[in-house]
Amino acid sequence: MRRNPLPFLAAVALTVGLGGCRIGAEYTPLRHPFRGASLLVDTDSPAAHWRDDHRAGWLDPIADTPQARWVTGPADLVDLGGYLDAARDRRARPVVVIYHVPNRDCAGREAGGAADAAAYARFIDRTVETLGDSGAAVILEPDAVADECFDDARAALLTDATRRLSDAGQYVYLDAGNPSWRTPHEAAERLRRAGIARAEGFAVNVANRQSTADSHRWGLRLSALVGDREMVIDTSRNGLLDTSDDQWCNPPRQALGPPPTTEPQLARVAALLWIKNPGESDGPCGRDEPPAGVFWPAQARALVAATPRLPAAARAAAARATVPVS
Template sequence: MAGVQLWADPDSDAARELAQRGQDGPGAAALARIAQTPNAVWLGDWMSAEQARARAEQVTTAATAAGQAPVLVLYAIPDKDAGGFSAGGAANAGAYMAWVQAVADGIGNRRAIVIVEPDALAQIDQVGGGDERTGMLRDALAILAGTGATSYLDAGNSGWVDADTMAARVQAVGLENAAGVALNTSNFNRTSDEQAYGEALSVKLGGVGYVIDTSRNGNGPATGNLAWCNPAGRALGQTPTTSPNDPAAPHNDALLWVKQVGQSDGECDRGDPPAGTWMPQYAIDLADAASAQPGQPGQPATRTEEQQ
């Protein structure tokens, strides 16, 4: 994947907010930074199979025309988020596999990087039917492989499940049809911590690669209850690149913005907007916090640099 240019959605939340406020409006510079940076497009249980197919086709067609690759996230497995703020998912395994096939049909033979089911393995001990979930993930990877997509199975993060346990869960699924695992999705752990975790997993999994979500990890994680849920004081992390070139992390395939920057993590038991709701001020605060620190990663990438 090294050298692949990543695609930024021109119709993202940040891009629409910027268009509404204008280039001279409040927070315009912060919004522009986010809008210009490639961010994953999520396909989830809020979409019917046909809607997911159409969106996958739209995104991959636009990215291909630009000579770039989009990052897609699949988030519709039954019992997703184990009853948390993003609870839901397909009605059953059959419905889920049909939905994944629809996404694959939308991708066609166009290039795509796909993050498969955030939290699904990390939470597998919190939902019934662990073997069924393992099978669904295995089948989803096989379906995506038929498109030629570069898929990464989500494997939680360094602060959640220990590497031995997670490696066993990944091995149960199998990575024959995947490029590796995805780490830190929608979380805030520092890149160095995720690289250490990723390298440990890679050793246990035969040298597979991994990608890290750096969208909001510029200041590292918060502390306290629900520290992962719209915490204040966080910052944008390093801009996406498919060439990290870190000698200390030889299996790190890419740094990506997987979480949609500025979208809510959920109500957080304090009345925040529901998961997935656009929070413009939170997005601006993330960008401003990154800008306030000399040398802080998270500066805007142009369409031709830092996206390779």
Template sequence: MTHMTPTTRAAVVLGVAVALTAGLAVAPARAHAAPVDPSSTSVTASPTTASSPPARSSKSAERAIAAFTSRGERGSTGSPVSPDPASTSVPTVTTPAAVSQTIRSTPTTTLFRGGLYVDPAGEAARAATTLTSEGRTAEAAAARTISKQPVATWLGSWLTDAQLVKKIDGTVAAAEKVGATPLFVTYNIPNRDCGSHSAGGSADNAAYLRWNSLVASRLAGHRVVVVVEPDALTLISNCPEQTSGREATIASAVATLADAGVPAYLDAGNSNWVPPQTMAARLKAAGVDRARGFATNVSNYYPVESERAYAEKVSQATGGARYVIDTSRNGRGWKGTWCNAPGAGLGVVPSVETGTTKLDALLWIKTPGASDGECNGGPAAGKWHASYAVQLVANRATG
């Protein structure tokens, strides 16, 4: 397993005790995801600047980038730094082993304290506003229905560094204002999606790890949860020539998140893709021992029962790693295709589990209504697919 060098790791906030105090320790086929174009303002796009107030000053993004860059230059000293460039306090640092143990053992009631965050300025909410202004009543109603549920915030190369900081800070500030826990997804691995509908990502592994360090530095000290790189490990089966060394890269990224006190779930595909033992081996190589656990069914359609059976096997093969399941579009089960599958419906609404199993939560990781790509009548990946959202709502799971 490869971890980040001391110089790179020092660029990330190692204030784990701050993170634990702020959140963790306060209270007792294929999956597919889509990037977003921040420059578009039409209903088919997903503007990325949240309307909620930023966590820092009006120049926080620029200051954060400058501070992050200077921290990277000073990183060889190994001195911990504050996650807030305006802060003068020095956080307490604990050992990586202690942090990982806390991340893995924290009860779900503490991990997701305050419940899952519903973003009033999220993608579906913005689509509803635009559709309403255009008089598209039925499509606006479907988008509004989706907007009432907690949905993950995706982070990737469609955001500049400054936009990334503003997106994270704004979402975290809004969630903390209501006492809820936001869910983020990192989606910027090099050779993302093997060049398919959601092609893109960082230029190379070094650029990716720098980007991931910036993400971790903004999340440190806050109660948040992250799903790491949908498809990245599973696609090793589909395009191994493009994914050489990917496990080591993800392991470095996970270590950085863990050092910042951020609980992460590595994507583990779904019950109809990679065999459990194979996936468990990849998760181990990718640093699942430093993470909270893994995620299944991201952007896919398989029933919860199938995913739990698969996830339990993966969990056992990884020494008891915990897991979450994406239920955003599995209300009608598998429909024979992963890309804007006709006949699909919303799954059960997100919820946090409090039982004794390894299942932490049922989540909407994929944004229901965001297109998978130009397939089955959909727009480009990440654009709002208004008619598909209507279908998902009409076919939603009941009970």
């Protein structure tokens, strides 16, 4: 696929206060990819296919809402072209999640992700080629910066991936975690090491359920420490204000959050997005539940039925639906 050359971006020097000391950094100018942009409703998503195959209209609140496309390894690149073509045809901004860093879940050989740094570099090469001139907003490596196994080697991989994707004309948002995980100062120090100066911004609350307000407050403090980079907030499953149970993996109480928008009317927020695909399992969680990333109709039904902002008829239709338990 042919790509247009990326226009030259002159770096501007900014000095940022971090952890009580002042550290100089050069940040590329913001390009604001979501301004005036529309988002793509993916008719090829698992939720859309399940709805169509089972005539399950109660799934419309999920299937008819724009969501990100996840790339968890080389195999996912095969179908990514169709998603990008659809976005181009509809003049929508594609949102792509890259989730394949080595030792992805910080569990050694069982952690998932690329086998090693060389394999990851080859994967990024193929991803850059597949993305072509799509101008995608790329959510780069959920959890990778905030997780316990973040180190200099991982930081170097993320810095290189950010540079290569940005130089190829994509818009990178490094995942920063969520308000319950790291302090803004901790997150800022890690983002700087991971190449935030070359990124468009950072993502908050990916696959989590922290409120939009809490995510925004935390993100504002973080932005001030990393050159006023903009944030995107994942609102896919934060529709309930009470998150006191703090169970991240398939909690019994959760709901769809605010719909995605490129006009969020929140300071330094580029967009509210559904980054995690609602209705997909977080993992077995020690129970008879699907693996992580697998569409789970029972969870999708529960999400729709519990979402306060939806009309009562839509919630009732979901509650009455018959779906497989697992």
